[in-house]
Amino acid sequence: MKRIGLVILDLKEYIILTVLIIFSLxxxxxxxxxxxxxxxxxxxxxxxxxxxxxxxxPNVFELQQExxxxxxxxxxxxxxxxxxxxxxxxxxxxxxxxxxxxxxxLSFVSGRIVNKSLVxxxxxxxxxxxxxxxxxxxxxxxxxxxxxxxxxxxxxxYSIANILYNKDMRxxxxxxxxxxxxxxxxxxxxxxxMTNVLKSADLTAGDLIITSEYSNLFPPGIPVGTVTETxxxxxxxxxxxxxxxxxxQTLEEVFILKHLPDKDRADLExxxxxxx
Amino acid sequence: MRFNIIKYPIILLALILLQKSFISVxxxxxxxxxxxxxxxxxxxxxxKEGKIGGSVYGFFAGLLLDILSGSFVGLLALAYxxxxxxxxxxxxxxxxxxxxxxxxxxxxxxxxxxxFLYYGLYSQGTSTGFADVMLLYVFxxxxxxxxxxxVILVIPKRKTLERGFTx
Numbered sequence: 001m002k003r004i005g006l007v008i009l010d011l012k013e014y015i016i017l018t019v020l021i022i023f024s025l026x027x028x029x030x031x032x033x034x035x036x037x038x039x040x041x042x043x044x045x046x047x048x049x050x051x052x053x054x055x056x057x058p059n060v061f062e063l064q065q066e067x068x069x070x071x072x073x074x075x076x077x078x079x080x081x082x083x084x085x086x087x088x089x090x091x092x093x094x095x096x097x098x099x100x101x102x103x104x105x106l107s108f109v110s111g112r113i114v115n116k117s118l119v120x121x122x123x124x125x126x127x128x129x130x131x132x133x134x135x136x137x138x139x140x141x142x143x144x145x146x147x148x149x150x151x152x153x154x155x156x157x158y159s160i161a162n163i164l165y166n167k168d169m170r171x172x173x174x175x176x177x178x179x180x181x182x183x184x185x186x187x188x189x190x191x192x193x194m195t196n197v198l199k200s201a202d203l204t205a206g207d208l209i210i211t212s213e214y215s216n217l218f219p220p221g222i223p224v225g226t227v228t229e230t231x232x233x234x235x236x237x238x239x240x241x242x243x244x245x246x247x248x249q250t251l252e253e254v255f256i257l258k259h260l261p262d263k264d265r266a267d268l269e270x271x272x273x274x275x276x
Numbered sequence: 277m278r279f280n281i282i283k284y285p286i287i288l289l290a291l292i293l294l295q296k297s298f299i300s301v302x303x304x305x306x307x308x309x310x311x312x313x314x315x316x317x318x319x320x321x322x323x324k325e326g327k328i329g330g331s332v333y334g335f336f337a338g339l340l341l342d343i344l345s346g347s348f349v350g351l352l353a354l355a356y357x358x359x360x361x362x363x364x365x366x367x368x369x370x371x372x373x374x375x376x377x378x379x380x381x382x383x384x385x386x387x388x389x390x391x392f393l394y395y396g397l398y399s400q401g402t403s404t405g406f407a408d409v410m411l412l413y414v415f416x417x418x419x420x421x422x423x424x425x426x427v428i429l430v431i432p433k434r435k436t437l438e439r440g441f442t443x
Contacts, residue, residue, distance in 0.1 A: 013327040013328050016327075016331060016332065017327070017331050017357065017358075020332065021358070023335070024338075024339075024351075024354035024357055025354065026350070027339070027349045027350025028348070028354060030350070031350070034401045034402070035397065035398060035399075035402070038400045038401025039401070
């Protein structure tokens with residue numbers, strides 16, 4: 001302690017000088033004139049340069065901490081990107097549906113697919129719209145791209161529809177270009193086939209197939225698919241393979257058209273068939 | 277020493293008043309270069325009393341001048357503190373540096389330091405270059421102050437006077 005006192009006594013002149021200089025600098029930097037502003041700018045610039053030089057020296061512990069933080073941030077950002085992508089895709093889908101809603105004159109109910117089967121011979125989809133939403137049996141199920149199927153069973157809040165890949169589906173269709181009629185059905189394997197097409201019929205790959213006005217179940221003019229392959233079925237008929245307009249693998253939302261078969265027409269046709 | 281505690285502040289106050297009132301009469305050129313008579317007194321005190329006396333009296337004299345001038349408070353305080361402290365290095369037995377031309381040398385050195393600090397900081401952020409500041413202000417002011425300090429050489433010292441009376 002005594003030694004410290006002696007050291008202080010030895011240095012008292014310099015201590016006093018330092019204190020007085022500090023006071024002077026305090027007064028100087030209390031001013032707000034152009035010189036002090038300039039000196040402040042220089043001081044900040046110098047301090048920044050020194051500090052940036054020091055930060056170049058790696059600190060292992062800080063780097064570990066920073067890495068951990070960055071990894072966590074990375075995970076969070078990756079999740080956010082994933083959510084944003086999902087939102088973007090949903091936005092695209094919903095925009096298409098909205099455009100479809102505006103373009104289509106028929107009233108309809110929109111629904112989300114909550115379940116679907118694609119690998120059986122009688123494939124169906126379950127939709128989260130039912131009788132409470134005025135969905136009834138035999139109503140057509142469509143998407144922006146075209147025909148998807150037909151309602152075959154309804155509950156209060158859900159309904160089940162046969163899709164085109166169902167052996168029970170029979171749809172009267174026609175070629176948009178040549179107006180050639182045929183019956184669309186699923187062969188139970190992987191193809192949609194247009195039957196009852198004569199060998200001489202003008203049907204080529206790429207022709208658009210739409211629903212026919214002969215059908216009492218579906219409104220006419222709904223796109224069903226395109227011709228992808230034509231060949232001879234037998235001596236009389238052609239084998240026409242159709243690729244559906246709707247991609248059932250990625251299908252998520254559908255519209256149920258509020259269109260029911262004309263009862264008079266159905267009764268008349270049924271009674272005539274019975275008479276025969 | 278007690279007498280000095282009263283004497284120095286009175287002398288400094290008188291010189292500060294003189295510096296602020298009449299010194300502009302002998303200003304040189306349009307750059308308004310004036311001698312610093314307060315600094316001469318601070319240097320004298322530094323040589324006479326040492327580093328502490330020089331720096332403390334320098335600080336308060338400078339601060340008072342700063343306050344009276346009203347701009348850049350603390351700048352003269354800093355310059356005078358350092359000058360007074362440096363002058364304290366020339367404190368010797370028999371006040372060798374207060375005699376004859378030694379005092380002029382010390383005054384020139386301390387004035388250079390003081391002017392360098394003052395004008396060096398004052399010219400920051402202005403368009404005046406370093407060489408201009410040194411030539412036009414620092415050397416000129418220091419030289420002028422040194423020349424004026426020659427007055428001290430003609431003031432007869434107590435010892436000389438006593439010797440004169442006894443002879």
